Amino acid sequence: xxDILLSISLSTLVGFLLAVPALIMEAFGRKRNNLPxxxxxxxxxxxxxxxxxxxxxxxxxxxxxxxxxxxxxxxxADIDFVKQYLPVYGIASIIVFAIAFYFAEGIVTExxxxxxxxxxxxxxxxxxxxxxxxxxxxxxxxxxQYYQPYYFxxx
Numbered sequence: 278x279x280d281i282l283l284s285i286s287l288s289t290l291v292g293f294l295l296a297v298p299a300l301i302m303e304a305f306g307r308k309r310n311n312l313p314x315x316x317x318x319x320x321x322x323x324x325x326x327x328x329x330x331x332x333x334x335x336x337x338x339x340x341x342x343x344x345x346x347x348x349x350x351x352x353x354a355d356i357d358f359v360k361q362y363l364p365v366y367g368i369a370s371i372i373v374f375a376i377a378f379y380f381a382e383g384i385v386t387e388x389x390x391x392x393x394x395x396x397x398x399x400x401x402x403x404x405x406x407x408x409x410x411x412x413x414x415x416x417x418x419x420x421x422q423y424y425q426p427y428y429f430x431x432x
Contacts (some may be wrong), residue, residue: 281348285348288348291417296340349374354374374413
């Protein structure tokens with residue numbers, strides 16, 4: 278249980294760090310229409326969202342995405358098949374998990390009405406999503422490397 282909580286904490290922290298540019302742009306008034314890293318959902322289930330709602334919803338979705346990434350990875354890393362072929366909490370297993378997570382996310386976004394891989398929101402949202410997921414995976418791996426000597430060695 279502790280490894281799951283630590284994994285969630287690390288991935289959420291990484292997600293927050295990735296959202297800092299968007300937070301700064303929002304706080305000081307942005308000059309452009311798109312926020313970095315955050316996917317902008319302008320309408321959700323038939324309701325048009327206002328500017329602040331778009332930002333808040335995008336930040337919420339981004340942080341939930343990061344939390345879910347951290348919550349699910351320890352379960353995947355504990356599967357015997359994964360342990361056999363990929364090092365647990367290694368860069369390869371985290372990147373493979375990130376790619377699988379991205380494809381699962383694409384299916385979920387279709388189910389909730391945002392289009393497969395966010396295509397209803399923006400034609401390039403799929404690319405933003407895969408890039409941010411891979412950056413999340415790499416930074417998550419770096420955070421795990423920092424804590425590995427103390428915590429993750431027994432796993």
